Amino acid sequence: MAGRRALAVAVAAVVAAGGLVACGSDKPKADARAELQIWVRKPPGSNTEKTDVQLAAKFTAETGIPAKVTALFDDFETKLQQAAAQKHLPDIVINDTDQVGTLVKQGIVTPVDKSTFTGAADLTASSWQAATASDGKIYGVPFSQQSYALLIRKDWRTRVGLPEPQSWADLDALAKAFTTKDPDGDGKADTYGYVIPGSTKRGYMSWYFSTWLWSNGGDFLSGKPGAYTPAINSPQSVAAVDELKKQFCTDKTVVPGSITAQTTDAHPLFESGKGGIYLTGPYNMARFDKNLGKDKYEVVALPAGPQGTSPATLGEGENVYLMAGSKNPAGQLKFAEFATSVEGQTIGMAGTTDGNVVRSPVNSKVNTDDVRHDPRWTLYGQLLQQHAHYAPAVPDWAPFRQDSADTLNAIASNCSLDVKSQLDKLAGTFNDELSKQGAKA
CATH class of the missing domain: 3.40.190.10 (Periplasmic binding protein-like II)
Structure with a gap:
């Protein structure tokens, strides 16, 4: 725990110095063809990692933007803090919805303008709420949601x-x-x-x-x-x-x-x-x-x-977080839009296999029953819609x-x-x- 706190202090110091959210002459030159580094909180070698790789590959095939997936599981947040302290953040992080406050506090995630996001109206209101910080701003794009x-x-x-x-x-x-x-x-x-x-x-x-x-x-x-x-x-x-x-x-x-x-x-x-x-x-x-x-x-x-x-x-899930300091902010946004599209969500659901990275879709145009044909998934969906409680909207x-x-x-x-x-x-x-x-x- 002491190590994590030390890292958090280091991250805060870098943020205060303007090292993470680059500005002025330090801002990296935008490159719409730069490869996107995508971190996912999944066990390396797992079927869920393979699905994320398939999602990224399909995105590249349709947009021409290269993307590389890195799966990390143990001490994911600590490794992310280390990357921040070293000024080597990935472009995209797919992680839990309850990380919104922490990422905002650390200053390593960029806000999302819902009004200009392609397909925003197709995503459920509850999933957008789960991507909203206590200041009322949105700091992630909904990707998956789930109940228990x-x-x-x-x-x-x-x-x-x-x-x-x-x-x-x-x-x-x-x-x-x-x-x-x-x-x-x-x-x-x-x-x-x-x-x-x-x-x-x-x-x-x-x-x-x-x-x-x-x-x-x-x-x-x-x-x-x-x-x-x-x-x-x-x-x-x-x-x-x-x-x-x-x-x-x-x-x-x-x-x-x-x-x-x-x-x-x-x-x-x-x-x-x-x-x-x-x-x-x-x-x-x-x-x-x-x-x-x-x-x-x-x-x-x-x-x-x-x-x-x-x-x-x-009630919880995962968001696509657009990390600060990316060389390809346009690519970040395009990936988030693809991941939440009907095609992206369907790939992420992975049918009835254990490779699913989209548990219940956030895109209202995707019908779980059409993809999975399993009444057990229907029960989970009903619980999510009718009885889900999300973590309180505190800053962290x-x-x-x-x-x-x-x-x-x-x-x-x-x-x-x-x-x-x-x-x-x-x-x-x-x-x-x-x-x-x-x-x-």
Whole structure:
């Protein structure tokens, strides 16, 4: 963490000196034929990287503008900061929507004029909102959007004789049965209920838990941009965290090792038969269909919590960010326009394969059912349209996500901690951060 902060300071110093957003005589001479360097947050060698390469190749074939894709996954944001400090930013970055505030704060991304963007009206209002910073300006072009649902081992559920869960109590009963009733029938006590990516790295625990929080009527913050107050210690939020703690500490229905697991660690825990309930995105279904079997699991919306009024899901996705200092700003814009076109979105969806980089399309002219013919994707789309919650529009969401992940991880790791007092402390931290960012009510 200290290293990241040092890099952030270095980036800020370069920005202050005008080294990233070049101006005057330091501004690079525009070259509409210069090769675009495109960074994607995908595992090198993965099928998702191959789809991004195909997208870039098709773009080059249609425009004549060369483009090179570089896939990076581990410590992506740190490597981007290093590139910024070295004044070697890529031209395009495709990364999470919740990075908008961080990139703007670092001064390494350029704004987008929606009024002159070809095809802007075809992109959904919610996806444009996810590319909008707290100052009301747009700093990315929507590329993909997604929601989250439960993947449940249907064969296990049938074997233990329980119905599809309609409540959190049903889920807990199912998790206990998966942990104690040998659902795989191998005669060994080697299965569990929940698979949870509970690592603090990149704030994974907070990212995972947010869907549960909103499903119980809780929240991280309440209010509106520029006028937020902490809500993480509200009664609904406390009750949601109590549920998380119960899974780890009382029921002990979570796969061992989840407390330090990132998503890349969690996926194998589900497909290898260690855990039977996994809250995740639609992008994993092709992988699990192949490695586990499509008939062995089902996709179910997380039910509303005891204090919630309706299902909820984290809504997020990825944006095409146009990075500062590019030699080819016209090419940057053309790539973003191609990536969000019907053709670009269809390439990115990659059918029903595990190479999808567009989960749910942001282009309203693209019908998911026409491309995928899979009702499970339809469910994810309905959750996105009807029940999605996006991260609050603060100038920089990263500190809030990290601080909440640290607190939630500590509560799940140390069962002696009192949930209410820990969340009261977190609310104080949030309050200080809101003041620091000028976003406090």
